[in-house]
Amino acid sequence: MNKTTRTLPPPGPRARFSSAFGRRFLLTVDTEEEFDWDGPFTRDRHGLRHVPRLRNFQEFCEAKGVVPSYLIDWPIANSTVAKDILGGAVARGTAEVGIQLHPWVNPPFEEDVDAHNSYAGNLSPDLERAKFLTLRNAIAENFGANPQLYRAGRYGFGSATTDLLREAGVGVDTSFRPLFDYRKGHGPDYADYPLEPFWLDGEMSVLELPLTTVYWGMLRRQGRLLYPLLSRLPRMRGLAANLGLLERIPLTPEGTTVDDAIRALDMAIDDGLPLIVLSFHSPSLALGHTPYVETDDDLDALYDWFRAVFAYLDRHGIRPTTVAEIMQSVVV
Template structure:
């Protein structure tokens, strides 16, 4: 049987308050040193890291420091990928600082605007790193109707934008509730979803919904079905240290292993490596717990599962 494989995907981006809207002026990046130190720890513990970088990150002095530090490891333990936050990526269509929530999802832009922004980001990453990225992660997982064609035209080979079992339509985003964690290829693009799983006290129920994600829609329709969901303790966990403990991340992994999944993505946002930059890390204890959960999970994955590390572009 194929060994399970793990990739660490870091959404390398600017620092902003997620609850206060999307502003072009929010471009600060001050966590470069913290990110370098933690990524070094991750690599030293036997994992590989993809830095999915957005425009403010690569244009900042801290971002450039991160790139320069890891340039020698590109293609071995590090992959430089792109991460499109359209509200802070030129060219812009107007002079407004605040961007509507709807247009924070790249796939909701016009085809021309999405192409121009991603081309600009792609060119800048190549300029800063010396490597043209072939792996893409849409900001806010905002993959849209034109995204695949745009990716192909710019030479991309891998997309990481699918968030399994997740529905973003309430905020104007895509609906991935019909998607499992299965890796698949279509029109020259390989799609590797961010790993999520449905968890329940009953493994039979758990397996059913993980195998048939579209059946989860029944729990969106009424208070009665919501109550049933609560009774069955049906929850969705993400393979991430942001909001999830190491034991919960292991639950995700074990649930998906039972279904035959072999490729896993653990993800988090780069500002979480510095205190006070995301809702997940507000003090030293939370930072220590955050780091420990990632490293403990990597150790468990490698030692208990005899797992392997991979970079998306090398899959």
């Protein structure tokens, strides 16, 4: 198979929302199997032991008035435990389900299993489409919902993905991770994409909701120019952060402290972002499945992170939203 890394589409027009929408945040969960983050990709060496913990997290979110968007991949889509937990929440309107494509565990299995092909956008358009539709149909059947949100696993959007989403009637994507460049691992380069929601096509049929990452520090306005240079010198990057000059902060509890998240929120608020997109991986809801949650204290810290972030957003009048509400509020 051709190992070409496919190019991304350029950003289309910035999205506009109705005045009643205000400023909102969306909580997305990469709802996926457990696997060895440091090992090779495999078709079968994964687990679902953390899935019962989704019930705890869903109850936590419901108590906070937050509707999570669970981006479900193939092993989760076929888990009866996940169906029992999330299907009820979707029926109640207290959760949404979307699509997350991990090609290496998602049929049909025609490609080699390797790092290049772990990005769905690097596959042939026909194979990407076949995997996507197989997953979309399984989610619709097992969870009783027509998913309208997509995230390519490993943020692996490709040159044919917009057309695929349009043809499948999926109106919203959240694969783009601005300020990150994954080309060293055969992935896409999102470094220069906007933080604000934008359209992926001139027809305004597929809306992009980028994951929120910001630059913080005295040089943050020059971050898109300077940070790639600092990335070549890890010690300089750390020094720049410690001196308050420049730091990249993604809004996720995985690797970002509460204090750092608050600093990042201040920047997002100062920049006037209409939508803040939070994210994390569902295996972090149990111990030992991701590098971020290895002890009970780590798990407590994850929940404390969400408590603090939700409270800070609320104090600034930034309310939670849903994909359904976003689609109703965007001005076409």
